[in-house]
Amino acid sequence: MSVVNARRNAVNFDDSFVRDVIKFGGADLKVCMQCSICTVVCPLSPDSNPFPRKEMIWSQWGLKENLLRDPDIWMCQECGECSKQCPRNAKPGSVMTALRTVTVSHYSWPxxxxxxxxxxxxxxxxxxxxxxxxxxxxxxxxxxxxxxxxxxxxxxxxxxxxxxxxxxxxxxxxxxxxxxxxxxxxxxxxxxxxxxxxxxxxxxxxxxxxxxxxxxxxxxxxxxxxxxxxxxxxxxxxxxxxxxxxxxxxxxxxxxxxxxxxxxxxxxxxxxxxxxxxxxxxxxxxxxxxxxxxxxxxxxxxxxxxxxxxxxxxxxxxxxxxxxxxxxxxxxxxxxxxxxxxxxxxxxxxxxxxxxxxxxxxxxxxxxxxxxxx
Ligand code: SF4
Ligand code: SF4
Missing domain, CATH: 1.20.950 (Fumarate Reductase Cytochrome B subunit)
Structure with missing residues (x-):
């Protein structure tokens, strides 16, 4: 694995990133229990490596590098079906929205x-x-x-x-x-x-x-x-x-x-x-x-x-x-x-x-x- 790829794949917890996601709509993300109902009910999620369950756990773990390079957050159209069906009321749809907000502010210029x-x-x-x-x-x-x-x-x-x-x-x-x-x-x-x-x-x-x-x-x-x-x-x-x-x-x-x-x-x-x-x-x-x-x-x-x-x-x-x-x-x-x-x-x-x-x-x-x- 090249040095660049090693850096890309490194698991770095970023607490400030989690705070940002919580602040911009993901306030309930920590109650997610990874049951996967959200990925099953999402009408836009693909069969392989689906969303938004993985984004929920990445957000809980503060995996900023993964999330800032995750194009799947844009496949979500904010319909809210996942949030409606979530047994823990973790609002995965809002977490996806928060991730888009944080992503845009990260890449925007200046x-x-x-x-x-x-x-x-x-x-x-x-x-x-x-x-x-x-x-x-x-x-x-x-x-x-x-x-x-x-x-x-x-x-x-x-x-x-x-x-x-x-x-x-x-x-x-x-x-x-x-x-x-x-x-x-x-x-x-x-x-x-x-x-x-x-x-x-x-x-x-x-x-x-x-x-x-x-x-x-x-x-x-x-x-x-x-x-x-x-x-x-x-x-x-x-x-x-x-x-x-x-x-x-x-x-x-x-x-x-x-x-x-x-x-x-x-x-x-x-x-x-x-x-x-x-x-x-x-x-x-x-x-x-x-x-x-x-x-x-x-x-x-x-x-x-x-x-x-x-x-x-x-x-x-x-x-x-x-x-x-x-x-x-x-x-x-x-x-x-x-x-x-x-x-x-x-x-x-x-x-x-x-x-x-x-x-x-x-x-x-x-x-x-x-x-x-x-
Ligand atoms: S967000 Fe809700 S539905 Fe999705 S994995 Fe977590 S607890 Fe389950
Ligand atoms: S809000 Fe997004 S992730 Fe949730 S069901 Fe709708 S499209 Fe899928």
Missing amino acids: RFMGRAFRNWWFLPVFTLVPIVLFILVYYAFKLSIPASGPVYFSSFIPYNLVDAAGIIVGIFAIFSLGYGSWRYYREISAENKSRKKFIPSAASTLATVLLHTRFSKCISNHNRYYSHILIFYGFIALLLATFIGALEIHVFGFRHLLLFGVQNIIGDLGLILILPGILIAVVNRASSKVPKKETYYDWYFLALLALVVITGFALELLRAADSVSAYYVYASHLILVFMLIAYSPYSKFAHVFYRFFALTYLESIGRIPTQEIA
């Missing part, structure tokens, strides 16, 4: 951001950053809110300024997300070399993500499938609307974004999809019979997205009514959008990327059959 972000007491700091930046920009560029007249957001903040800020924050988020999840992929694929090439496996995985195929296999908590798919496609519509808006201004030379233009119609469609998705998710969580430990981290992305959608709707209505308050809502909306994009590498949004890379790897080694993915 790591201190990932670690800080999962703690609610850093939220005021993360909220203050865009507010302070906005105030600085406001005074540096001598911006002012028009006192009356038709509402055009560009007469408050020039589109060039908004787009420049969007590009800078977007590049940071894409780099951070890409680097973190790619680092994770390299780590999980280091020992067991893939049989297939990355691209074909990634293409199959992309199909499963777009169609939510694995999600639909869950027996329990099926409403999560609907909320997830609505939010997912609503989010894509919002991204598309932003892109079209930038084209209209910078390529087609529009002076203002039209109230009933293509960009707005697609944006509205996104909002119409996301809002019921969020409502289903909230009602589902509030009324769920599945035993579950929820944390601030589980709610952050959903709550922020809800605020972005609500301010988005509000500023459109206020703009249509030519109300000056539209400018204030617009400023709040921009701050919220900044938070959504800039902190996406550390929030639940990042899970889409980590899950994608993990499932791609699992498909490439044959742990997830291709026909199941596609």
